[in-house]
Amino acid sequence: MPKQLTVALAGNPNVGKTALFNNLTGARQHVANWPGVTVEKKEGRVQFEDYEITVVDLPGTYSLSPYSLEEIISRNFIIDEKPDVVINVIDASNLERNLFLSAQIIDLGAKMVFALNMVDTAASRGIHIDQKRLAELWGVPVVPTVANRNQGTKELLAAVVRTAEARDPVARHIHIDYGPDVEAVLGRIEKVLAADPQWSDEHYPRWLATKLLELDPDAIQRIQRFADRDAVMAQVEEGRRQLEKTWGEDATVLVAERRYGFLGGTVREVQKEELAKRIVLSEQVDKVLTHQLFGFPIFLFFMWLLFQMTFTLGELPMNWIEAGVAAMKTGVRSWLPDGLLRDLLADGIIGGVGSVLVFLPQISLLFLGISFLDDTGYMARVAFIMDRIMHALGLHGKSFIPMLMGFGCNVPAIMATRGLNSQRDRILTMLLIPLMSCSARLPVYILFAGVFFPRRAGQVIFGLYLLGIFMAVLLGIVFNKILLKGQEEPFVMELPPYRLPALRGVLVHMWDKVTVYLKRMGTVILVASVIIWVLGAFPKNPELAARFQQERDNLEASFVQKAKAWQGREDFAALCRNLEKEKEAALAAMRQHQQAEEMRQTFIGRLGGVLEPLLRPLGFDWRMSVSLLTGFVAKEIVISTLGVLYEVGEVTEAAADSLQQALKNSGLTPAVALGFMVFVLLYTPCLATVVTLWRESGALKWMLFAISYQLTLAWLAAWVVVKIGSLLGLG
Amino acid sequence: MAQKKLSELRPGEAGVVERVVGTGPFRQRLLEMGLTRGVRVAMEKTAPLGDPAEYVVKGYHISLRQGEADLILLSEVEEVAG
Numbered sequence: 001m002p003k004q005l006t007v008a009l010a011g012n013p014n015v016g017k018t019a020l021f022n023n024l025t026g027a028r029q030h031v032a033n034w035p036g037v038t039v040e041k042k043e044g045r046v047q048f049e050d051y052e053i054t055v056v057d058l059p060g061t062y063s064l065s066p067y068s069l070e071e072i073i074s075r076n077f078i079i080d081e082k083p084d085v086v087i088n089v090i091d092a093s094n095l096e097r098n099l100f101l102s103a104q105i106i107d108l109g110a111k112m113v114f115a116l117n118m119v120d121t122a123a124s125r126g127i128h129i130d131q132k133r134l135a136e137l138w139g140v141p142v143v144p145t146v147a148n149r150n151q152g153t154k155e156l157l158a159a160v161v162r163t164a165e166a167r168d169p170v171a172r173h174i175h176i177d178y179g180p181d182v183e184a185v186l187g188r189i190e191k192v193l194a195a196d197p198q199w200s201d202e203h204y205p206r207w208l209a210t211k212l213l214e215l216d217p218d219a220i221q222r223i224q225r226f227a228d229r230d231a232v233m234a235q236v237e238e239g240r241r242q243l244e245k246t247w248g249e250d251a252t253v254l255v256a257e258r259r260y261g262f263l264g265g266t267v268r269e270v271q272k273e274e275l276a277k278r279i280v281l282s283e284q285v286d287k288v289l290t291h292q293l294f295g296f297p298i299f300l301f302f303m304w305l306l307f308q309m310t311f312t313l314g315e316l317p318m319n320w321i322e323a324g325v326a327a328m329k330t331g332v333r334s335w336l337p338d339g340l341l342r343d344l345l346a347d348g349i350i351g352g353v354g355s356v357l358v359f360l361p362q363i364s365l366l367f368l369g370i371s372f373l374d375d376t377g378y379m380a381r382v383a384f385i386m387d388r389i390m391h392a393l394g395l396h397g398k399s400f401i402p403m404l405m406g407f408g409c410n411v412p413a414i415m416a417t418r419g420l421n422s423q424r425d426r427i428l429t430m431l432l433i434p435l436m437s438c439s440a441r442l443p444v445y446i447l448f449a450g451v452f453f454p455r456r457a458g459q460v461i462f463g464l465y466l467l468g469i470f471m472a473v474l475l476g477i478v479f480n481k482i483l484l485k486g487q488e489e490p491f492v493m494e495l496p497p498y499r500l501p502a503l504r505g506v507l508v509h510m511w512d513k514v515t516v517y518l519k520r521m522g523t524v525i526l527v528a529s530v531i532i533w534v535l536g537a538f539p540k541n542p543e544l545a546a547r548f549q550q551e552r553d554n555l556e557a558s559f560v561q562k563a564k565a566w567q568g569r570e571d572f573a574a575l576c577r578n579l580e581k582e583k584e585a586a587l588a589a590m591r592q593h594q595q596a597e598e599m600r601q602t603f604i605g606r607l608g609g610v611l612e613p614l615l616r617p618l619g620f621d622w623r624m625s626v627s628l629l630t631g632f633v634a635k636e637i638v639i640s641t642l643g644v645l646y647e648v649g650e651v652t653e654a655a656a657d658s659l660q661q662a663l664k665n666s667g668l669t670p671a672v673a674l675g676f677m678v679f680v681l682l683y684t685p686c687l688a689t690v691v692t693l694w695r696e697s698g699a700l701k702w703m704l705f706a707i708s709y710q711l712t713l714a715w716l717a718a719w720v721v722v723k724i725g726s727l728l729g730l731g
Numbered sequence: 732m733a734q735k736k737l738s739e740l741r742p743g744e745a746g747v748v749e750r751v752v753g754t755g756p757f758r759q760r761l762l763e764m765g766l767t768r769g770v771r772v773a774m775e776k777t778a779p780l781g782d783p784a785e786y787v788v789k790g791y792h793i794s795l796r797q798g799e800a801d802l803i804l805l806s807e808v809e810e811v812a813g
Contacts, residue, residue, distance in 0.1 A: 063763040067756035096789050097765050253751070256762035260770075295779040384794050388780035391796070397783075490760040491799060495785055495792040 002052040005164055008077060010105060011089030012098055013060035014377070014496035016117045019147035019505050020089055021057045024157070031512050034073050037698060040418065042512075048157040056083065062097070062494075064104040066218040069423050075218075078108050079204075084164045086110045087156065092122035092129055092144075095271055099263045102138070103176045109204035111171065112140050113159045115152070119144045126274030134270045139172035148502040175206065178258040181246060185239035186210060192235045196228045212236045214252045282377075282497040290381055299385050302378070303404055310366040311408035311439065317361035325354030343537060352529035355634070356522045359411050359688060363517050364510055366405060366412045370419060371509035373401075375501030379419070380493060387491060393476030396420065396491060399429045403472070406436030407465075410689040411521075414696055415513060428479055430693050431706055434685035435472040437465050440635040444680045447639055451660045452673040460674070464681050471682065471713065520695045525688050532633055532687065535603040544601060548594045552587065559583045592647040599644055604629050618679070618718050619672035628679070634686050671725025675718040683714035735808050737772060737786070738800035745773035746805030753802040765789045766803060773811060 009024075011017040022029075025044025034041045042057040058077060059070035066072055078086060086105055090098040105112055116131060135142040141159040145152030162168040178186065189209040211219035213236060223229050240251045247254055289298060329346045336342040373379040379398070387397030398420050405413035413433045417426045445464055449457040559579060566575050599605045600622075608626030615625050623645035631638035639659070646662040663673075684690065684707045694703035740746060748770045751761050765788055766772065775785040775792065783796045 063760075065756075065759050065763065067759060094789075094791050097791060100763060100765070252759070253762060253767075256759075257767045260765060260767050290776070290778065290785075292776075292779055299779075380794070384778050384783060384785070385780070387794075387796065388778060388782045391782075490757045491783060491794070491796045492760050492764055493794045494764075495794050497792075 002047065002050055005051050005053045005085070005160070006056065006081070006083045007053055007160055008056050008058050008074075008081075008083040008086045009089065010058045010074060010078075010086055010101065011060060011115075012062050012091065012094075012101060012494075014494060015060070015089050015091040015094075015098065016147040017057070017060055017089045018509075019502060020087075020115060020117065020145065020153075020156075021055065022505060022508055023147055023150045023153045024055050029508075029512075031516055033698070037069055037073070037423065039069055039073055039423075040512075040516075046157070049161055051161060053157070053160070055087075056081075061101065063101060064108075066216050068421070070421070072218065075108070078105065078110050079207075082110075084111065085160045086112045087115055087160065088112050088140075089115045089117050089147075092116050092119045093125050093127050095127075095129060096260075096263050096267045099266060100259060102140075103259050103263065106138070106140075106174065106176060107204075107207045107210055109173070109207060111163050113156065113163050114138075114140050114142045115145045115147075115156050116142055117145045117147050120146050120149075128272045128274075130270040130272070134266070135170045137174075137266055137269065139170060139174045141168050141170055148505070176259060176262050178210075178255060179261075181243060182213075182251075182254060182258060185213060185243060185251075189213065189232065189235050189239060192228060192232050193223075193226075196226050196232075210255065213239055214255055215240075285498050286381070286495075289378070290384060295385060299382065302373075303382075303401075306366075306369045306373070306401070307404065307408060309369055310362055310405065310412065314362040314365045318358055321354065321357050321361070325350060325357070347537065348530045348533040351533060352526045355529045355688065356518075356525045359409070359517070360514060362409055363412045363415060364514055366416060367510045367513040368506060370401065370416060371506045372501055374419065374509075375499065375505060377496045377498045380495050383493060384495060391491075393428075393432070393473055394480035395428060395476065396422075396425050399425060402429050403433060403436060406433040406438060408439055410434050410436070410438050410685055411692050414689065414692045415517065417696065418513075427697055427702060428476065430697055430702070431479060431709075432472045432476055434689060434693075434706065434710060435468045435475070435682065437468045437681055438635070440686065441680055443636050444631075444638050445677050447659065448663070448673045448677050451663045452668070452670040460677070464677055467678065467717075468681055471717070475709075475713075521688070521692050524691045524695065528687055528691060529633065532604075535607075536599075536630060538602060541598065541601045544594075544597060548590065548597075552590060555583070555586055555590065589647070592644075595644050596647050599626065599641070614715075618675050618715070618722055619669070620676060620679075621666070621668075624676060628683065631680065632684060632687055634688075635680060638680060669726070669730060671722050671728075671730035674725050674730065675722035678721045679714045679718040681714075682710055682717055684710050735805045736801050737774075737795070737803035737805055738784070738797050740772075740774035740786075740805070740808065742774050742776050743811060744808060745771055745811045746808040747771050748803055749806045750804045751802055752804065757799065757802065761799070761803065764793060772803070772805070 009017060009021055021042065021044065025046050028046065029042060029044040032041050032043070033039065039059055044055045044057075046053050046055060056077065058074040061068070061071045061074055064071050064075040064078075066075075077083070088102050088105060090102065102112070102114070114134070116129065116134075119129070122129070131142040131144060134140075141163055143152055143156045143159050145156060159168065163171045177183070186206065186209045189212060190205045193205050193208060208219055208222065212223070212232065215236075220233075223232055226232065243249075243251045243254055249257075289295060291298075328350050332346040332350065333342060336345065370379070373382065379401075382400060383397030385397070386400040390397050390399050390403075393399075399417070401419070402413050402416040405416055410433050413436070414430050417429045417433075420426045420429060442461070445461045446457070449460040453460045559582075563576055563579060566572055569575065600609070605626055608629050609622055611629070612620075612622045612625045615628075620628075623642060626645060627638045627641035630641040642663075643659050646659060646666065648658040648662050668676075685693070690703050690707060693706055694700055697703070734749065735746060737746070737748075748766055748768055750768065751758050751766060770788060773787045775787055777784040778794075783794045784800065785792055785794050786800075787793075
């Protein structure tokens with residue numbers, strides 16, 4: 001049995017922490033969520049010397065303040081799980097800002113090792129760090145690394161083991177010196193804390209004292225169960241008053257300043273910078289990419305490219321998957337005897353697996369693109385360029401990519417909200433994404449606009465897309481005001497230098513998302529698809545089948561009778577041929593009628609009937625109600641259901657005419673048709689989307705909220721459209 | 732020299748942080764990112780749509796919305812050679 005070690009990996013965003021994690025753990029990784037929240041938790045294992053080391057990748061943060069979920073997670077992990085060693089990944093070209101987090105980790109009393117990363121880039125920028133001196137000053141072993149070329153990984157592990165075994169020559173615990181006046185105040189708070197009989201060493205007293213002085217809400221929460229909490233808080237208030245009187249600044253600012261003062265001192269002592277050697281290439285690239293004039297068109301081009309790559313290129317493998325699933329269905333149908341088992345296997349299960357797999361190509365390609373943009377540094381520029389617009393919806397510029405991808409397919413789009421920094425932005429973006437008209441809704445518009453607005457089809461369809469965007473803006477403002485009030489995150493964002501991404505990192509990232517999708521969404525979508533299939537296929541109605549069989553027999557018999565009467569005539573053969581055609585047509589009509597009747601008898605059909613009165617004010621008939629129900633599986637299914645219910649059979653591209661004809665003859669008015677399109681645009685997102693929304697938001701309530709607000713919105717909007725349309729003479 | 736807000740800097744200008752006003756997470760975040768008293772900040776450029784803007788502080792680039800840059804008061808504003 002090897003000895004166990006737990007190591008936490010902490011660091012700022014954009015310092016190569018992910019690459020280092022990949023180097024440390026290789027393929028032995030596991031992605032999950034932190035308990036109760038949707039922030040990704042990556043864990044991996046590595047054997048080193050006689051240790052089995054578990055590496056936990058903490059979210060990338062600039063600080064450990066209690067204002068963001070990521071920072072609370074990182075901090076609580078270090079405090080509560082007490083990893084044996086914290087590896088702090090530091091960008092060597094940005095020592096001062098990176099050390100701010102390090103100082104907070106030191107305050108937590110954790111054992112630490114510095115991975116001084118990207119030392120090569122720093123050197124090329126003329127920045128040289130005296131690693132030995134840094135280690136001495138901070139009492140922390142320093143290991144230089146170049147993570148994207150897998151350099152320094154072994155040395156880092158060796159330092160971790162030495163530190164864990166407390167035999168590293170430099171490792172010792174230091175105090176960040178906040179200056180005599182602040183230190184005196186901290187000392188008094190610590191004393192009151194330590195005097196409490198319930199005190200245990202689980203909270204490092206210095207950390208708690210510092211945080212209390214900063215009025216950190218989480219730290220205040222942590223002392224609630226202390227008997228002496230009032231005495232502690234009185235001491236804190238007294239200290240704050242005193243410091244404010246002397247310095248004219250609030251203690252929070254003072255602590256941050258002193259911390260930076262300490263860091264500044266360190267940097268002056270260990271860093272040598274050659275004069276004015278700037279990151280010329282990156283700045284040149286940026287001059288073009290965020291240019292006042294060209295920045296925007298270039299940006300639009302990249303977004304177009306990402307969209308095309310995801311959805312146009314993604315359609316190829318999607319078609320293969322669909323063809324494969326269809327072939328398997330046919331295979332099962334020919335292998336197994338007629339019956340329930342065959343239907344369940346072919347239509348229920350294989351169909352269900354197909355509906356899970358069909359999203360994989362788009363998810364893979366989208367995340368391939370996103371992690372490429374992320375790793376090059378362009379993602380921060382996307383946020384920079386689009387923030388003005390997204391801010392109007394109460395969102396961060398980073399929400400633009402998920403929203404844009406919504407026009408292709410809502411499922412990968414909602415998954416793409418993982419790149420957003422705050423839980424609030426993630427939820428709001430997820431709620432608005434379904435208003436982006438996905439490609440599955442387009443066939444419905446094409447059909448209805450083609451039939452009822454033949455000369456203006458293009459304008460009508462364009463109008464629907466705009467309506468979706470308009471609703472997103474409107475609801476973005478409403479949700480901001482009511483639902484997620486006052487939680488807007490600071491935008492403050494680093495614009496990292498441009499870099500060439502490492503292929504391996506991009507691929508690992510993509511693979512992570514695919515496994516997350518299969519594990520978290522796949523099973524739920526599969527089960528739900530099977531349930532909906534059951535609702536659409538049952539109850540079987542043997543009487544109905546028997547009645548139709550009887551009618552078919554009668555029909556055949558009547559044709560045989562006719563043929564018999566003509567026997568002996570010289571044009572008998574020609575007559576029979578005509579008669580045969582007539583019979584086929586009559587049988588086909590009967591089959592279609594039977595299909596429609598059967599669908600009407602299933603649970604979904606009956607439910608459609610029950611719901612019809614609700615939709616009657618909009619002018620929708622029962623057929624449209626049922627098709628909206630089946631459209632929950634996937635919105636394009638609205639069309640095939642309408643095909644069945646209007647008794648025109650399978651709607652293929654060639655046979656779309658017959659459905660168009662049927663709709664023309666159905667007595668629907670253009671106003672109602674327009675209302676129906678608006679309803680399809682806005683009503684509940686499809687099954688896979690709501691499942692993704694549920695799993696990604698981490699709460700069933702958001703899924704239920706999304707479904708109900710969209711149904712309400714769709715009804716109201718469709719009602720308004722139908723009424724106004726009728727007034728304008730479209731009735 | 733008269734006090735200026737960070738948001739009032741034009742590209743190519745720089746100033747020294749005198750005070751960060753405001754409260755709560757906003758200010759905390761600005762402090763954490765190194766925008767403390769005495770630190771020099773240079774304005775690089777605005778985004779194509781006018782907001783946010785890019786600044787350089789302690790050798791790295793940071794983007795702030797106008798409303799956030801309003802919270803940072805500067806002294807010693809000067810032109811730097813672009």
